[in-house]
Amino acid sequence: MPRSQALHGLRMRRRPRPAATRSRWRYVVPVVALAAGGLFGVSAITSNGTDLRPATRDLVQVVRSGDQRVKTKAAGVRRLQAEVDALSAQRAPGSSRLAQLQKQESSIAVAAGMTPVQGSAVTVTLDDSHRDLSTLPADTDPNWLLVHQQDVQGVVNALWQGGATAMTIMDQRIISTSAVRCVGNTLLLQGRVYSPPFVISAMGDQKKLRNALQKDPAVSDYRDYVPLVGLGYSVSDKDDAHFAAYAGSAQLRYATSPATPSSPTGPSGAPTSSSTEAPK
Template identity: 60%
Template sequence: MWRPRNRWAYAVPVIGVAAGLLFGVSAATSQGSDLRPGTRDLVQVVQDGNHRVAKQAATVASLQTQVAQLGKQDAPGSTKLKKTIRTSDGYADTAGLSEVTGQVVTVSLNDSSRDPSTLPDGANLDWLVVHQQDVQAVVNALWAGGASAMMLMDQRVISTSAVRCVGNTLLLQGRVYSPPFVIKAMGDPAKLKKALDDDPSVQNYKAYVSLAGLGYDVSTSSKETFPAYQGALDLKYAKVKEAAQK
């Protein structure tokens, strides 16, 4: 006896074809990648950002070199330009815009690894972390000690460079760094070390080296080379908003 086919007998093949079509479209769209990637952790985000900034900095350095080379080429009526370039070249070393070599004092600041329970009575967790003012104190002391050039981590800095910390990380010219924070200053090692020893803010930091186990290390090298400064030269500052006239 003939029996009518169940409606599922028709639905199942249709569903199977539709599912196969969806898989095919997804595969073609993703091209082997994840269409819904998981949320990246903060470390990966920071690393990706640092990579992009470093790549852009390399591009800027290349363009700056090309501009300098083109500016120095002989051209009709360029006497004034060449004179200006010679003048600017004379200030390049002082401004930090050229590569320099000399004796270097290196200062390393690091967070403490001590167990908070071992801290003295009245202490708090801030004692265990290197703060912005600590890095700034070392930088200022080294400038005051006659530093002719300076590096902070792997970047050349100048007297107008801003030292900013976000939490226990250092933000410098668009890149983020974790401790230990390394500051290198070129100049007379004896004068630079004396400036560190005499600076009240550095003395205050060194007090917490014994109290809380913060890291503080000073070393010297007879010869190192610093690259030219590659950051922005224009200054950004706050402006006072004029009151509306009545």
């Protein structure tokens, strides 16, 4: 049999696709289209006419937006506190006992950082190195070119040791519960994010503050890297500095241990828990 005739016979013997198989897609396609339409509708309602994942909502933008919100709220807190103080002074009943308490409060508020202050101050500025790593010795660690948390903390501790009566880092007043934390080369302070250069100012006797900086081992170690890799370090005096009052939360938080069957019991028989006050 010729080849063309054999192929023709094979084609003729192929059975057509069953009608049930062909008709299955008549039901599948509408269901898929209906589901897709439902998803589009849910997406439109959720987005409320905006992009669900806009390109600008990257991590940097999120941090900047949060930083701006904290800055705005802090300014509002200062304004409201000033109004409360003014109204309290106007409407409080007059008595010797009240006057004594207000005087005591004023003296404590200054030490606690709750009131603005002015006076002579010393300012320390720390900055990352701007040298190209390729121009430095081959064994140079890239971390040497950055200002780290321990560097900022070393300056802060030295200034307190030197008798500082008030302190600010960047534009924020520092109090006993303020914590200095760094992530990479950014400073996290009381809900705000800062990039170098970092500016630390302390109010007090300028001579004593400078001597404390000169003698402190942590600050001395930082200064060793200034000529080595080009870290920024400068100290300046200001005779009429103004520090704003602290505008954050002053609420103390405690760490407590969970009650366990083996925990000691108090007079009432209930388990007692230990607590540690936040460091001051």
